Amino acid sequence: MSDVDEAIRQVLEEHGRLPVSVATLSDDDDLYESGLTSHASVNVMLALEDAFDIEFPDSLLRKSTFESIAAIRDALGSLGVVAAPN
Amino acid sequence: MKILVGIDVQPIDEVEASIREFGARYSHRLFTDHELESCAKNPLTAACGLAARFAAKEAVLKILDTRETVPSWKTIEVRRTEGGRPEIVLCGEASELARRQGVEQMSLSLSHGGGIATAVVVAQVAERQIGTSR
Numbered sequence: 001m002s003d004v005d006e007a008i009r010q011v012l013e014e015h016g017r018l019p020v021s022v023a024t025l026s027d028d029d030d031l032y033e034s035g036l037t038s039h040a041s042v043n044v045m046l047a048l049e050d051a052f053d054i055e056f057p058d059s060l061l062r063k064s065t066f067e068s069i070a071a072i073r074d075a076l077g078s079l080g081v082v083a084a085p086n
Numbered sequence: 087m088k089i090l091v092g093i094d095v096q097p098i099d100e101v102e103a104s105i106r107e108f109g110a111r112y113s114h115r116l117f118t119d120h121e122l123e124s125c126a127k128n129p130l131t132a133a134c135g136l137a138a139r140f141a142a143k144e145a146v147l148k149i150l151d152t153r154e155t156v157p158s159w160k161t162i163e164v165r166r167t168e169g170g171r172p173e174i175v176l177c178g179e180a181s182e183l184a185r186r187q188g189v190e191q192m193s194l195s196l197s198h199g200g201g202i203a204t205a206v207v208v209a210q211v212a213e214r215q216i217g218t219s220r
Contacts (some may be wrong), residue, residue: 046108063155
């Protein structure tokens with residue numbers, strides 16, 4: 001697992017208010033179906049900004065950006081956040 | 087003409103916690119200047135008001151067909167009429183989505199109690215467009 005994926009999962013664990021452990025979720029699982037609320041997704045976004053020292057532009061301020069760990073990774077990638085090489 | 091209903095609830099303590107942790111970064115991402123000014127008039131109930139407005143935005147999103155595009159939260163605004171009734175004002179992509187789906191009018195009711203804020207939105211939708219709505 002990349003450092004970016006680990007950071008995403010840690011943020012979800014701390015701010016996602018999910019009823020299940022993030023460790024049980026695959027990268028493609030639907031986070032909203034897993035219990036992520038829209039409001040919690042906002043907290044996840046703000047915590048990701050803190051973790052990666054970035055700012056999500058308005059174009060990414062929507063529910064679909066946070067619908068899965070893979071979607072979050074893609075959004076971060078569009079902002080220049082990429083995994084460190086092994 | 088068809089009627090669609092959207093409803094949502096929002097725990098007020100979650101909004102309070104977000105304001106404590108993220109401050110203005112949180113507020114300005116979700117709420118318009120008008121919404122923030124409306125709620126700031128009474129600091130004791132500010133979180134209640136913001137929680138109700140967030141519930142209203144989510145209730146609107148339940149009426150709109152968002153399979154292809156999900157409007158950002160700030161394109162759905164809660165305003166007060168001169169008579170004090172809350173109303174929904176759409177702009178940008180939310181307005182365009184509603185127009186395409188035949189939403190002609192929306193009515194909003196807000197309430198809070200027991201630590202929960204809630205919003206109900208009733209929409210009139212042109213019948214020929216109903217097939218594109220959830």
